[in-house]
Amino acid sequence: MSDTKEEWIEELLRGDEEGRKMTEKQSRIVQAAIEVFAEKGYAASSTNEIAQRAGVAEGTIFRHYKTKKELLLGIVAPAMTKLITPFVLRGFNNVLDSEYDSYDQVLRAMIENRIEFLRKNRNVLKILMQEIPFHPEMQERFQREVLGVVLERLKRIVAKFQTNGHMAELPSATVVRLSISAIMGYIAVRTFYGEREDAVWDDEREREDTIAFVMRGLGLTR
Amino acid sequence: MSDTKEEWIEELLRGDEEGRKMTEKQSRIVQAAIEVFAEKGYAASSTNEIAQRAGVAEGTIFRHYKTKKELLLGIVAPAMTKLITPFVLRGFNNVLDSEYDSYDQVLRAMIENRIEFLRKNRNVLKILMQEIPFHPEMQERFQREVLGVVLERLKRIVAKFQTNGHMAELPSATVVRLSISAIMGYIAVRTFYGEREDAVWDDEREREDTIAFVMRGLGLTR
Amino acid sequence: MSDTKEEWIEELLRGDEEGRKMTEKQSRIVQAAIEVFAEKGYAASSTNEIAQRAGVAEGTIFRHYKTKKELLLGIVAPAMTKLITPFVLRGFNNVLDSEYDSYDQVLRAMIENRIEFLRKNRNVLKILMQEIPFHPEMQERFQREVLGVVLERLKRIVAKFQTNGHMAELPSATVVRLSISAIMGYIAVRTFYGEREDAVWDDEREREDTIAFVMRGLGLTR
Amino acid sequence: MSDTKEEWIEELLRGDEEGRKMTEKQSRIVQAAIEVFAEKGYAASSTNEIAQRAGVAEGTIFRHYKTKKELLLGIVAPAMTKLITPFVLRGFNNVLDSEYDSYDQVLRAMIENRIEFLRKNRNVLKILMQEIPFHPEMQERFQREVLGVVLERLKRIVAKFQTNGHMAELPSATVVRLSISAIMGYIAVRTFYGEREDAVWDDEREREDTIAFVMRGLGLTR
DNA sequence: GATGAATGAGGCTTCATTCAT
DNA sequence: TATGAATGAAGCCTCATTCAT
Structure with a gap:
């Protein structure tokens, strides 16, 4: 993952909108998703690439976000x-x-x-x-x-x-x-x-x- | 296809950049592609939908444009x-x-x-x-x-x-x-x-x- | 594919309910699906296995049947x-x-x-x-x-x-x-x-x- | 879980075939599995749904039954x-x-x-x-x-x-x-x-x- | 030129199972 | 014993592209 760490993610880490805490893996997923989405656009981004950049298994993404779209909205x-x-x-x-x-x-x-x-x-x-x-x-x-x-x-x-x-x-x-x-x-x-x-x-x-x-x-x- | 016919297409019809003429089918493809790309974005558009809206076979698109991307650039x-x-x-x-x-x-x-x-x-x-x-x-x-x-x-x-x-x-x-x-x-x-x-x-x-x-x-x- | 060719398929071959003709590949798909569904049950059958037994690409199945369920109903x-x-x-x-x-x-x-x-x-x-x-x-x-x-x-x-x-x-x-x-x-x-x-x-x-x-x-x- | 409590489960509760006692959680798992299997069929049932209906963690199922199939056989x-x-x-x-x-x-x-x-x-x-x-x-x-x-x-x-x-x-x-x-x-x-x-x-x-x-x-x- | 059936790579998502806590 | 996050294989399905007709 590159060093373009978005600042607001720090707040997410403390707990998202619904008040739940974010695990370290989830935060890596969000970071990676932000990078890839920004780079290629949402539709052209693959969950596979996001997972790779986040260093997690692809399935892990869907443990935190039911769909790719929910991941987008979560960002x-x-x-x-x-x-x-x-x-x-x-x-x-x-x-x-x-x-x-x-x-x-x-x-x-x-x-x-x-x-x-x-x-x-x-x-x-x-x-x-x-x-x-x-x-x-x-x-x-x-x-x-x-x-x-x-x-x-x-x-x-x-x-x-x-x-x-x-x-x-x-x-x-x-x-x-x-x-x-x-x-x-x-x-x-x-x-x-x-x-x-x-x-x-x-x-x-x-x-x-x-x-x-x-x-x-x-x-x-x- | 809707009635939002883009004006400049008329010029395209008379001949594209390389000076070649556009057939009627090609023009329908371009029209349809403009509609679909604008509606869903390039990456989320399928050549299948474009072909359907243009009323041509999917293969016909690739007779005029080697790839989907070339179609985008052609627009x-x-x-x-x-x-x-x-x-x-x-x-x-x-x-x-x-x-x-x-x-x-x-x-x-x-x-x-x-x-x-x-x-x-x-x-x-x-x-x-x-x-x-x-x-x-x-x-x-x-x-x-x-x-x-x-x-x-x-x-x-x-x-x-x-x-x-x-x-x-x-x-x-x-x-x-x-x-x-x-x-x-x-x-x-x-x-x-x-x-x-x-x-x-x-x-x-x-x-x-x-x-x-x-x-x-x-x-x-x- | 085994030799358990179901007789009624011959009628399907001449045209299905909507009156369309069945191509040879489609008929092979239906044959294979019947075999696999009967063997393992619908839910435990994979479109991948059906495709292999039919000797077609997996995508070909979905050209003829929008979903796996539609294939079941088509049978x-x-x-x-x-x-x-x-x-x-x-x-x-x-x-x-x-x-x-x-x-x-x-x-x-x-x-x-x-x-x-x-x-x-x-x-x-x-x-x-x-x-x-x-x-x-x-x-x-x-x-x-x-x-x-x-x-x-x-x-x-x-x-x-x-x-x-x-x-x-x-x-x-x-x-x-x-x-x-x-x-x-x-x-x-x-x-x-x-x-x-x-x-x-x-x-x-x-x-x-x-x-x-x-x-x-x-x-x-x- | 619904109220369709199968009668024979009471016997299971007192001890399964090998003579071991069943904990309350295990019995809830069996109950839930019976419901879900009957509703959707074995292959179409997910251990996740069974766990949810039983009110236990997914992992708990596998503490009592090595595999999903073993759970089926246990029923x-x-x-x-x-x-x-x-x-x-x-x-x-x-x-x-x-x-x-x-x-x-x-x-x-x-x-x-x-x-x-x-x-x-x-x-x-x-x-x-x-x-x-x-x-x-x-x-x-x-x-x-x-x-x-x-x-x-x-x-x-x-x-x-x-x-x-x-x-x-x-x-x-x-x-x-x-x-x-x-x-x-x-x-x-x-x-x-x-x-x-x-x-x-x-x-x-x-x-x-x-x-x-x-x-x-x-x-x-x- | 035009067609559309066929392809196979790749996409998103589900799932049984594992394991550190 | 119980948990639930994590996994990765596999599932269904889509898609751009090819090619015989």
Whole structure:
């Protein structure tokens, strides 16, 4: 198994959603599955290869997960929960809380948080994005538990800055969309360049340019 | 076969990349493959189902394409070519040419063009996006023949507006990224809402808001 | 494959229930399946072994029968039809028709017919009897299409002899039951002894004793 | 586990053939196995399901029985012994002893005894009948220890009635066969009707009709 | 060119059995 | 004695691909 150990797996190890503990073998299976799924896609991955990479017998996989699909969901479902954590947590350590004086602080915090998340969960995120279109249950769950929650939270934060007298003419949903677009575009290109050595990418500057762009676009000043 | 006939297929019918003509059966195969690949993903699609939907024998597929993968490439490769057409064409009907006085016209033209393209080629685009991560040849070709060409073209257009005295402080690549991010975010959300009936989405307004946002963000006025 | 070729397969070869022709390979598969199912029971038979005995690839089985169970039904269903043939046919060659003057002729004809049937279809009959308890669809079909038809026919024949002034005190269903019990008991023991060499079994005498027993039991004279 | 507790298990509990005592867990395993085997057939039953129904761990089964087959034999072997009990016991409570004045009393006693046995051991009997054809050891043992013993005993009883001046012309084995056929036919149909509610089955009458039929058939009067 | 029966490798899953705890 | 995680062989079935017609 390679060294791309996804961080959130550590939480899984302490006990999965149903509260059961994970054995060491099960955790190796999940690790291997994440790798293989990310590498080849769910449908093109074989349980045989997963078992080999995990160093277990193929049958062992099915002692923990009734089907290959259940294994996929066992990876993706907790990832969704993890995805929204910073948006539902309140108080200390909260990324998007009310203690931000200016919207650019919100943007900066989001960028940092999402980059950190991406760094730790790249493979699982890749699986999530690849498989969502083909699994209606995943789709529905994503919309309900992730999109819904996150957008609601962001809209409220934006609304707060709007009542403070800024960004008056735009619906808060639109503000959220424009902000996220810019951030995701930045992260996407950054990630792309991060993988190539020949790149000329001044990360600090691009980030600040992006934030400034959004602020200006929304009619805000720092 | 459904009625979602992808527009570009008409061009394929007249002759593929190597200049050969396509028979009617081959075209039915390609149509069916596009449908099935888009629906289930390449790896989860069976040549058997494709043959059935195309109304041909399974063997017939392999008369035209040596392997299943070659069939995929036979769909994806011309799609890539099509993807850059408006960016390489000059003169009449040219989407992004120099005859635009203001950058917002460029943005508006891009939006319209890409929406139109998406409308006509949704399934092929879906396949392209889904499969690119798993096929290095496709990746490389996409970067070289699509990304490279399009970005270069856009950077030059942006540069023109910059020498005209606008957007001075930003690298043209950054301007392109910010513009595309906003446009893609708009199109993505629009597409998402377009599929749901309960939506409150004032398309005209969102589009203009987006363009205005980019213009302000870049420090431009109409 | 052994030489226990079941006779009815010849009819299958000319076309199965849905009217399709059977290829030579398919017929070999059916032959092999009958052998293996009879030998080990349906659940303990492997499609792998069937394929080997049929001299085809395992996949070939599933080209003709979607599942192993469908293969079973493809064997058992026509057997059921065959089972009732002598009871539904009328006129010439009809085993149980009205041209019998005495009930003992009926009994004798039934015995001969069933023995002949058993001789030709021993394996399929064994499968039928073994599997019926575990497959509700087979059960239902058997009751409806075999039991129902046969009993009805026999009851009518018996009724005819009853109106002729014999067996007055017994319900016709009871007469049928008693007749069949005796016949089946005879056939069972005969079959059992037929397989052992050390047997002392005077078939002609046992048969006539059985018929005489039934006749006397029903209060009839020849 | 359901409430269909087979009666003979009580004897097993007190000690199996080799004289060892059965623990409570082992008895639960046997109970569960009887249920599952009867329901799905031996080959289609999984030790996993048996363990679950017995409320024990899968490994526990193999502590008591080296293999799944041994578990089957552990059920079937004592059942065979039980099957012949009334035929070997003498004196009080003896079903078929010499104290019967008339053969119809023998028949009536056999019927009652076998019905009672069936009532108490339906599942085990079903297993026995289902599996005997596939296990040569069981076959042989059945013939030697059950068939042989029972037939011998019955033939002697019949012989007694024959020397008393009845049934002169028939071999005693034939008499036994005809008697058993009639009884089994009666019990079979009775069992079949007993499971359906819509039935018109006058049990008392059918039984007496059957006995009278045999008596007449053998040339006897009550 | 078109067909579709045939293939056999490989996929997912089940299962009896073992063994460390 | 009892457990239940682990095994790996084997089971059923799917699939891309071939080839005789």
